[in-house]
Amino acid sequence: MRQYLQCGRFGFSLEKRALVMGILNTTPDSFSDGGRFQSLEFAVSRAEEMISEGVDMIDIGGESSRPGAPPVSLEQELGRVMPVLYALRDMGKPLSVDTYKPQVMREAILAGVDMINDINGFRAPGALEAVAGSDCALCVMHMQGSPQDMQKDPVYGDVVAEVTAFLRERVDALLAAGIERERICIDPGFGFGKTVEHNYALLRNIGKMQQALGLPVLAGVSRKSMIGAVTGKPVEQRLAGNIGGALAAIAHGARIVRVHDVVETVDAVKVWHAATIP
Numbered sequence: 288m289r290q291y292l293q294c295g296r297f298g299f300s301l302e303k304r305a306l307v308m309g310i311l312n313t314t315p316d317s318f319s320d321g322g323r324f325q326s327l328e329f330a331v332s333r334a335e336e337m338i339s340e341g342v343d344m345i346d347i348g349g350e351s352s353r354p355g356a357p358p359v360s361l362e363q364e365l366g367r368v369m370p371v372l373y374a375l376r377d378m379g380k381p382l383s384v385d386t387y388k389p390q391v392m393r394e395a396i397l398a399g400v401d402m403i404n405d406i407n408g409f410r411a412p413g414a415l416e417a418v419a420g421s422d423c424a425l426c427v428m429h430m431q432g433s434p435q436d437m438q439k440d441p442v443y444g445d446v447v448a449e450v451t452a453f454l455r456e457r458v459d460a461l462l463a464a465g466i467e468r469e470r471i472c473i474d475p476g477f478g479f480g481k482t483v484e485h486n487y488a489l490l491r492n493i494g495k496m497q498q499a500l501g502l503p504v505l506a507g508v509s510r511k512s513m514i515g516a517v518t519g520k521p522v523e524q525r526l527a528g529n530i531g532g533a534l535a536a537i538a539h540g541a542r543i544v545r546v547h548d549v550v551e552t553v554d555a556v557k558v559w560h561a562a563t564i565p
């Protein structure tokens with residue numbers, strides 16, 4: 288199946304190899320101390336480092352979506368994300384913004400963002416309208432509940448079937464809004480309203496979801512509790528587990544992996560491809 292992704296200024300043929308998306312956090316809790324300028328400087332230097340490490344795209348996030356994390360205001364999120372987006376705009380790599388707020392989507396698109404990554408699957412009122420008239424890629428992710436309550440007691444009958452049905456409904460909504468199919472990728476949303484068992488059932492069935500919808504799959508397992516549950520390791524000792532998870536996702540058909548550990552994952556993916564694609 289042809290897998291192409293239109294991604295703003297860029298276009299990717301995903302048959303050749305999987306892409307590594309590096310996570311760039313702009314939330315203050317990821318910096319040693321406060322101060323907006325210091326945060327900006329830190330984000331730009333981390334982005335430069337990721338580029339030197341071979342990252343394929345950079346995902347800029349201004350709101351923590353960890354379970355239980357409090358929401359941030361529109362002004363706060365724009366204040367974190369937009370300066371970073373402008374600063375990285377001409378570094379030659381596709382830039383993604385991780386947001387569910389239509390107003391952030393609009394501002395990011397005006398600033399030339401190449402992908403909008405929405406953990407809420409473009410369900411907010413105005414989200415489809417915000418992204419319809421652009422050429423950026425759209426990552427549609429599944430989440431059960433909201434970041435505040437999603438891990439309380441996630442329940443599914445058939446998790447793979449339900450996540451697939453949700454993604455199909457959202458993709459149909461995007462297509463009905465006039466969005467080109469080649470702009471869309473899908474994501475089962477590891478850790479977003481799922482138990483460890485749900486997460487591994489989804490990981491094992493990435494290929495099934497990819498084939499059901501005929502769209503590229505993006506997978507984000509990096510540092511998540513599903514890695515900790517299997518390895519018994521705290522988040523700062525999950526590097527090997529994270530790489531194992533990324534390669535497993537690719538083996539099952541994912542074409543973009545969203546990771547913190549860029550240099551290690553880039554090398555692992557290179558070896559994976561040398562061993563699998565002649």
Ligand code: 7PJ
Nearest residue numbers: 352353404426428474476477507
């Ligand atoms: C994901 C995301 C993910 C997509 C986050 C974290 C939580 N976007 N944003 N997929 N996770 N598309 O990185 O631990 O899995 S934030």
